[in-house]
Amino acid sequence: xxxxxxxxxxxxxxxxxxxxxxxxxxxxxxxxxxxxxxxxxxxxxxxxxxxxxxxxxxxxxxxxxxxxxxxxxxxxxxxxxxxxxxxxxxxxxxxxxxxxxxxxxxxxxxxxxxxxxxxxxxxxxxxxxxxxxxxxxxxxxxxxxxxxxxxxxxxxxxxxxxxxxxxxxxxxxxxxxxxxxxxxxxxxxxxxxxxxxxxxxxxxxxxxxxxxxxxxxxxxxxxxxxxxxxxxxxxxxxxxxxxxxxxxxxxxxxxxxxxxxxxxxxxxxxxxxxxxxxxxxxxxxxxxxxxxxxxxxxxxxxxxxxxxxxxxxxxxxxxxxxxxxxxxxxxxxxxxxxxxxxxxxxxxxxxxx
Amino acid sequence: xxxxxxxxxxxxxxxxxxxxxxxxxxxxxxxxxxxxxxxxxxxxxxxxxxxxxxxxxxxxxxxxxxxxxxxxxxxxxxxxxxxxxxxxxxxxxxxxxxxxxxxxxxxxxxxxxxxxxxxxxxxxxxxxxxxxxxxxxxxxxxxxxxxxxxxxxxxxxxxxxxxxxxxxxxxxxxxxxxxxxxxxxxxxxxxxxxxxxxxxxxxxxxxxxxxxxxxxxxxxxxxxxxxxxxxxxxxxxxxxxxxxxxxxxxxxxxxxxxxxxxxxxxxxxxxxxxxxxxxxxxxxxxxxxxxxxxxxxxxxxxxxxxxxxxxxxxxxxxxx
Ligand SMILES: Cc1ncc(C[n+]2csc(CCOP(=O)(O)OP(=O)(O)O)c2C)c(N)n1
Numbered sequence: 152x153x154x155x156x157x158x159x160x161x162x163x164x165x166x167x168x169x170x171x172x173x174x175x176x177x178x179x180x181x182x183x184x185x186x187x188x189x190x191x192x193x194x195x196x197x198x199x200x201x202x203x204x205x206x207x208x209x210x211x212x213x214x215x216x217x218x219x220x221x222x223x224x225x226x227x228x229x230x231x232x233x234x235x236x237x238x239x240x241x242x243x244x245x246x247x248x249x250x251x252x253x254x255x256x257x258x259x260x261x262x263x264x265x266x267x268x269x270x271x272x273x274x275x276x277x278x279x280x281x282x283x284x285x286x287x288x289x290x291x292x293x294x295x296x297x298x299x300x301x302x303x304x305x306x307x308x309x310x311x312x313x314x315x316x317x318x319x320x321x322x323x324x325x326x327x328x329x330x331x332x333x334x335x336x337x338x339x340x341x342x343x344x345x346x347x348x349x350x351x352x353x354x355x356x357x358x359x360x361x362x363x364x365x366x367x368x369x370x371x372x373x374x375x376x377x378x379x380x381x382x383x384x385x386x387x388x389x390x391x392x393x394x395x396x397x398x399x400x401x402x403x404x405x406x407x408x409x410x411x412x413x414x415x416x417x418x419x420x421x422x423x424x425x426x427x428x429x430x431x432x433x434x435x436x437x438x439x440x441x442x443x444x445x446x447x448x449x450x451x452x453x454x455x456x457x458x459x460x461x462x463x464x465x466x467x468x469x470x471x472x473x474x475x476x477x478x479x480x481x482x483x484x485x486x487x488x489x490x491x492x493x494x495x496x497x498x499x500x501x502x503x504x
Numbered sequence: 505x506x507x508x509x510x511x512x513x514x515x516x517x518x519x520x521x522x523x524x525x526x527x528x529x530x531x532x533x534x535x536x537x538x539x540x541x542x543x544x545x546x547x548x549x550x551x552x553x554x555x556x557x558x559x560x561x562x563x564x565x566x567x568x569x570x571x572x573x574x575x576x577x578x579x580x581x582x583x584x585x586x587x588x589x590x591x592x593x594x595x596x597x598x599x600x601x602x603x604x605x606x607x608x609x610x611x612x613x614x615x616x617x618x619x620x621x622x623x624x625x626x627x628x629x630x631x632x633x634x635x636x637x638x639x640x641x642x643x644x645x646x647x648x649x650x651x652x653x654x655x656x657x658x659x660x661x662x663x664x665x666x667x668x669x670x671x672x673x674x675x676x677x678x679x680x681x682x683x684x685x686x687x688x689x690x691x692x693x694x695x696x697x698x699x700x701x702x703x704x705x706x707x708x709x710x711x712x713x714x715x716x717x718x719x720x721x722x723x724x725x726x727x728x729x730x731x732x733x734x735x736x737x738x739x740x741x742x743x744x745x746x747x748x749x750x751x752x753x754x755x756x757x758x759x760x761x762x763x764x765x766x767x768x769x770x771x772x773x774x775x776x777x778x779x780x781x782x783x784x785x786x787x788x789x790x791x792x793x794x795x796x797x798x799x800x801x802x803x804x805x806x807x808x809x810x811x812x813x814x815x816x817x818x819x820x821x822x823x824x
Contacts, residue, residue, distance in 0.1 A: 174653050200652045204645070205678035212642035212675070216649025219636045220616065224653065242639050348634035348650070350657055352613035358628045360637040 154329040159294045159319065160185035162330045163227065163253055164193060166301035171336035172223040172251070173199030176213035178206055178232060181265045182321035183255035186227040207232040211239020218248040219359035221347030223305055223338065227253035230271050231262060233279075240314050241280030244376070245361025249308035251301065252286075253317045255324045258484045266484020267320035267407055272461035275316050276435040283373050285380045286314040288434040289388075290405040294328035300432070302333060309342070311383060318434065320457065322407045322486075380436075388432035389441050392416065394448060398427035400496040401449035401474075403442065403466050405431050407486070408455050415492035426496050434462070439469045451499040452476045455492055475499065506554025506571040508546055514566035517541030518592030518785075518792040521558035521567060524752055527551040530558060541591070557752040563589065563596030579603035581612050583632045588623075592785045592792025595624055595691060597749045601759045602662065602689055603631065605766050615658040616650055618643040620672075622664035623697040631662075641672025644679035647686040658769060660687040665706040666696045669729050673705075676731070680775050683740040687765045688777040690731060693784040694803060701787030705729045708802055713787075732779050732812040741815040743768045743776040748809055750783065750796035761811070774815040781807055 157165065164186050167175070175190040191201040204210035210226055217224040228236060233254045243250055254275065258268040275288045287307055291297035297319060304315040348357050363369035390409075393416050394401065402412045409430040419426045429445045431438050446452050446466075452474050454463040463478045470476050479495045481487045508521075508529065515537055522530045522544055529552045533545040543566075546552075559567045559576065564587060568576045578584065581603035589595045606612050612633050619627035621640035628635035638646040643661035651659045668676050668690050679686065695713055696702040703713040703720060706728045710719040720728075732744040743765055747758035758780055765776035781803050783795035790798055 174649075176649065176652075202648065202652055202682075205674050209642065209645040209648075209675050209678065212639060212645035213649035213652070215638070215642075216618070216636060216646035216651075217653040218649070219646070220650040220654045220657065222653035224649070238639055238642070246637075348616045348636055349654065350614035350616065351634050356632060356634050358635045358637070360628060360635075362625060362637055 154331045156327050157294060157330045158185060158327050159297055159324045160255070161189045162294050162298045163301050164189035166298040166332060167225045167251065167305070168193060168197055168199070169332040169335045170223065170302045170305040171338045171341050172225045172305060173197065173338055174217050174222050174224040175199070175201045175226060176204050176210045176217070176224070177226045177228060178204050178210050180229045180232045182257060182324055183227050183229050183253070185324070186253065207235035208238055211236035214250045215239050215243050215246070215248060218243065218250045219246065219348050221344040221349050223341065225251045227255065229255045229257045230259050230268070233271060233274065237280035240286065241282050241284065242361050243314050244284035244286065245282060246359050247312040248314070248359065249312050250314045251304045251308055251317065252314060253301070253319070256318060256320045258482060264484045265321065267322045267457060267486060268482065268484060269320065269406060269408065269457040270461070270482065271318065272434065272456070272458060275318050276437070284376060285435055286316050287311065287383055287386065287436070289315065289317045290432060290434050291317065291319055291323060292406050292409045292430065294323065294326060295330050297323055298330050299333055307386060311379060313379065318406065320407050384436045386433055387436050387438040387441070389438040390428070390430040390432060391445060392428035392430065393425070394427035394429065394445050397448040398425045399450050399500050400424070401427045401429055401445055401452045402455055402492060402496070403429045403431070403452060403462070404455040405434060405462070408457060411487060411489055412455060412492055415489035415496070418489050419493045419496060422493070424493070424496060424500065437465055437469070442466065442469050446470045446474050449474060453479060453492070453495055453499060455479045455487065457481055457486065505550065505552065506569055507549045507552045508558050509568045509570055509575060510544055510546070511566045511568070512543050513538045514564050514586060515541055515543040516564055516591035517543055518563065519544070520561045520563065520592060520792050520796070523793045524557040524561040526555065526557065527553060560752045560755045561597065563587070563592065563594055565596070565600055579607045581606035581632050583630055585629050587630060588626050590786040592783065592795060593623070594749045594782045597755060598689065598691055598780050598782060599627070599630055601755070601762050602660070604759065605763045606633065608763065609766055609770060611658045611770065614656065615660065618646050618659070618661040620661065620663040620667040622667050624662055624664065624691065625698065627662050641667050641670070642675055643667065644672065644675045644684070644686065644688065648679055648682070648684050651684055651686050655685070658766070660689060660766070662689045663691065664697065665690070665692045665694065665704045669705040669731050677735070677738070680735045680742055680777065681738050681740050683742070683775050685769050685772055686775065687769045689762065690777055690779045691782045692731070692779055692807065693782040694728070695784050695787050697784045697787055708806065728806065730807060732777065735777065736813045741774045742813055743774055743815055744813040745811045746779040746781070746807055746809050748781040748799055748804060750781070750799040768815060
């Protein structure tokens with residue numbers, strides 16, 4: 152298939168269609184309106200259905216219903232809307248329903264702003280809604296990768312019967328890059344879901360539910376979910392960049408910030424400083440083993456995020472004091488430049504470790 | 505000769521059947537059943553006319569009627585599991601009417617029901633079809649998701665007044681306004697039953713609830729919401745009706761309305777919602793038969809019964 156120049160948001164929408172998804176429920180919010188707009192035009196062309204919900208709360212519960220009825224289903228939103236969706240996400244996690252949710256993150260808290268941010272890392276990777284649950288979290292850093300990961304997200308959601316979240320920010324959503332879609336799945340080719348509520352003709356009736364009034368059963372359900380989340384470790388993905396043979400400073404960054412870090416690496420090379428990049432692609436499960444290995448190959452670690460420090464907590468727990476871990480963050484929609492990262496890295500090697 | 509058959513161990517001793525029988529065929533026994541309730545027994549079998557009033561009002565499907573060698577059977581669309589409702593609560597009557605409708609339309613194997621959060625949260629254990637349990641107030645959003653994804657399925661929600669008219673009001677209005685082809689069974693018992701009797705959006709003026717201990721003050725809490733009249737103002741076609749289940753005549757009317765509501769969905773005509781005035785003896789603090797009288801005396805005057813809206817074709821005029 153030939154590459155096509157596409158806006159991030161549109162590539163995300165088209166990728167969902169290539170994944171065999173024909174249903175979208177969502178509510179407008181900047182900076183991701185191009186996704187529902189794209190879906191509202193595209194889905195009817197492919198026999199699909201777009202519904203503009205009355206709120207993100209409603210949208211997340213429409214996802215619950217549709218997923219429970221065995222459909223591949225998709226939504227997108229941005230931070231304040233994702234907060235409202237947490238009701239449905241918690242219930243879908245509890246009822247073990249597959250769904251793909253894209254969060255084009257913007258600055259918070261509250262209404263915050265509309266510019267790029269990574270301040271929903273905790274919300275995405277630690278559950279986000281109530282109860283002891285996790286969703287699989289994927290973080291693309293290019294438009295192509297966003298398209299690839301959205302397609303994978305549907306398969307992962309079905310494989311684990313669990314919500315999968317793809318997190319990006321306004322930069323990835325608005326940027327145009329060449330994309331191709333790695334596969335095209337027809338809805339009728341998708342595997343049957345024997346647990347779904349599709350009418351009980353010829354079988355026992357199915358129930359989609361997250362209520363367990365018996366504490367022993369609820370405890371068992373929680374440990375079963377926990378075991379499932381542990382098994383997701385098989386899905387960890389990351390990118391090592393310029394780390395062969397070790398480095399002076401290892402930057403740990405994802406999404407947009409990882410792109411900036413790559414430019415910083417080139418700038419630092421001219422100055423004789425070797426910076427490597429560890430870019431987690433799955434934020435949950437976190438590629439912990441690979442990070443530990445990369446960190447031990449560096450003199451110091453620098454975590455860079457568009458937040459006041461969220462992923463850095465996980466990185467510190469993984470590095471566990473074996474290397475110094477510094478942090479550089481910009482927030483509110485402000486984005487660091489490559490030179491900022493080089494300057495931070497220089498400070499780290501100047502201080503005796 | 506017709507005669508009632510009492511399935512003793514299903515009975516919760518509410519006595520509604522004894523009140524309903526016009527011929528005094530039944531009387532409470534002095535024995536208790538396996539659940540610890542006194543139960544009715546047939547004391548004047550020869551007087552039974554086979555009117556089925558006892559069967560109709562029984563909230564626990566504990567009565568069948570034998571007539572000319574044939575015995576009525578509980579609906580196939582009920583699992584047969586004993587309802588979790590308090591004695592005399594009419595949730596059970598409404599369950600039976602919905603199940604009978606599903607049976608009579610022959611749609612059990614392509615129906616998906618949605619249980620709410622409220623006393624009927626366990627409805628997924630009682631309706632013998634595919635079921636989903638929704639979060640509080642979102643049953644119609646869940647139904648929307650199912651129906652839009654699988655228009656071939658018959659989708660119904662079963663919701664209380666707190667669920668549908670308070671926390672879920674946005675979902676209610678918008679599902680109705682989009683004209684979702686779903687059927688909504690709205691159980692208005694004027695109180696939050698499950699959480700222990702707090703004020704509902706439908707609690708009557710002056711009615712005591714645990715969060716309005718001196719009675720609902722309409723200056724503070726507003727007036728009770730009349731859901732079907734509110735939805736009637738929407739231009740989108742719909743079938744909207746209000747019925748009650750506090751006596752046999754009303755139960756028969758309720759069944760007609762519920763059947764019509766499902767039919768409108770089956771034919772792909774429109775959104776349908778039936779509001780059913782129901783009782784909550786436990787939280788109202790009345791005996792079951794007094795609760796039925798309370799519905800007649802207090803709720804029916806404020807919540808008039810009948811069809812409030814029937815679908816009509818509204819021509820779509822772009823730019824009108
Ligand atoms: C988000 C959320 N808020 C509150 C509750 C607590 N809650 C459970 S049932 C209920 C009220 C149910 O009342 P109603 O819908 O009238 O049904 P009934 O129990 O009277 O049949 C409430 C407030 C909940 N489960 N979830």
